[in-house]
Ligand code: SF4
């Protein structure tokens with residue numbers, strides 16, 4: 009007799025999904041699938057629209073990281089216009105993109121993941137939430153809320169709106185920065201740095217408690233992908249694509265992001281609407297790689313800012329030069345955030361940051377454009393084709409959750425193997441499957457390019473295809 | 482010497498000179514009658530049917546922008562029934578094409594949106610037609626998205642009467658009606674268009690817009706230039 013486990017819904021992640029765990033004849037876990045069950049075809053609705061509308065449409069794919077789509081989309085349109093944004097325009101885009109990184113990382117770590125870390129993965133869900141955190145460790149909760157707010161304010165002040173900002177446009181940004189806004193953002197820097205550093209200190213002091221999770225939460229060998237600048241430091245906005253293997257060896261370096269299609273393939277599995285991307289040279293499904301904060305630290309030499317570099321050194325000393333466990337996404341996310349805050353400060357002190365030259369203007373000069381940037385969850389790629397009048401004929405997005413799709417499946421499988429015993433879904437196992445997915449901080453609304461809320465269910469399915477147990481919440 | 486007529490609009494005594502329309506007299510007296518095709522400086526065309534009013538003694542509704550005043554006229558410009566009627570007309574304008582305000586150049590600067598809000602049109606009951614409608618982005622500077630055109634014909638009139646180019650006109654009938662450039666060729670190939678941009682300025686919606694402007698949040702704003710052109714025309718005795 010064979011069995012399957014399905015988990016539905018994964019709370020505290022964004023979107024709509026379901027997990028199936030397949031058991032073999034002996035009742036052992038044979039495979040696990042993370043399905044994304046919704047699809048609304050965002051690429052389709054963009055067909056026939058003028059390409060200048062793309063950034064505004066794309067910013068609406070997702071209420072969680074609109075700026076990331078705005079940046080990647082504007083870069084793709086820059087490519088079609090064949091223009092470089094002005095230096096100040098590019099720097100202002102960087103600042104707002106980093107504001108997005110800060111706010112989204114803070115949401116992931118403090119609001120969604122810190123309850124598990126603080127109370128244990130099996131604690132009562134009634135306490136295992138941000139309100140429980142606020143009661144137990146008020147400073148931690150305050151820091152999370154303050155960081156997120158600071159990031160959101162940057163988006164709002166520079167982008168015009170917090171939810172669907174419009175300040176980033178093809179060619180640069182819509183408005184120059186005023187000294188007043190610059191100083192307002194800078195005033196928040198010391199507190200933001202202090203908040204992340206407190207969280208890092210707490211994480212380091214407690215991380216031994218999570219040894220078991222670190223060993224079983226998606227701890228496997230895979231490649232990693234991220235953007236790096238010319239010095240090989242983390243670059244959230246531009247630069248080159250670098251891919252390293254599990255030992256840190258370069259699989260590719262100095263790859264022009266515009267050529268990503270030569271390196272990355274997209275596979276479709278019948279059980280999910282979410283395409284799985286793979287490293288072409290290694291084929292499917294061997295070409296598994298991860299993106300996001302962990303990948304950014306694994307591929308880069310350094311972050312390029314002093315405090316984050318100091319922490320990165322300690323990180324590598326603790327978890328290795330190329331950290332393999334997906335559990336370390338949490339730790340990496342904190343260092344990524346620290347770097348983002350420092351980088352915002354550095355950029356805002358730039359001599360030309362208040363320049364009025366923030367936008368390059370041009371017409372349609374190419375029929376195809378690609379824009380690549382780092383979103384909070386990893387490398388984000390927008391690819392458009394337009395006719396000679398700039399009307400969109402075709403669009404494709406490769407999003408972080410797609411890059412991580414295979415890795416998430418592998419991580420769920422590992423956790424299931426470790427925790428599934430018998431034919432029922434137990435609470436501890438449900439909690440851990442949820443928690444391992446949360447390491448990747450997947451945002452499923454944009455993965456399927458659908459709008460809306462996500463929920464998760466687990467089915468336990470036997471070899472004969474019969475559903476043995478189902479758990480949803 | 483012009484003859485002055487007295488009449489009532491919504492029970493108020495008002496006066497106007499011979500040849501003036503009900504719309505103009507109402508405007509002068511601070512009585513707002515909704516209308517999307519009326520535009521000061523060009524001839525009225527009665528295209529949108531939003532300005533319909535009741536005139537005592539007449540069994541039919543009349544377009545305020547097309548009806549000249551007469552002595553003793555009793556006009557009802559606002560009533561429950563007229564409101565219902567105007568809502569229905571506005572709803573049809575939305576349903577006839579595809580309006581996605583969130584990503585529209587005219588968002589928050591749109592006369593169709595403003596009209597819907599002023600009439601308290603809160604939801605749509607009519608079925609969507611969702612026609613497949615074209616965008617012409619062949620012009621170097623401007624584009625037209627027929628998805629947002631309400632066929633007010635302001636572009637046609639301003640191009641003809643003020644610029645004197647007569648690039649714009651209408652073609653087809655019923656649901657297929659479209660404004661067109663020259664004899665239905667792409668705007669970018671038009672030999673009559675002077676690229677003056679007046680049509681873009683007067684378009685009440687996001688149908689006509691400047692290319693390459695950042696979209697959303699209403700990058701389309703208006704410059705009030707038509708009244709001045711009208712003054713110039715009058716001074717020149719045109
Ligand atoms: S023209 Fe634009 S703003 Fe106006 S109603 Fe249509 S979609 Fe909305």
Ligand code: SF4
Pocket residue numbers: 625629630631632633634635636637660680683684685686688689
């Ligand atoms: S394009 Fe604009 S101005 Fe011309 S008819 Fe349509 S809505 Fe009116």
Ligand code: FES
Pocket residue numbers: 515516517518519526527528529530531532533544545546547
């Ligand atoms: S304003 Fe009278 S019909 Fe449009």
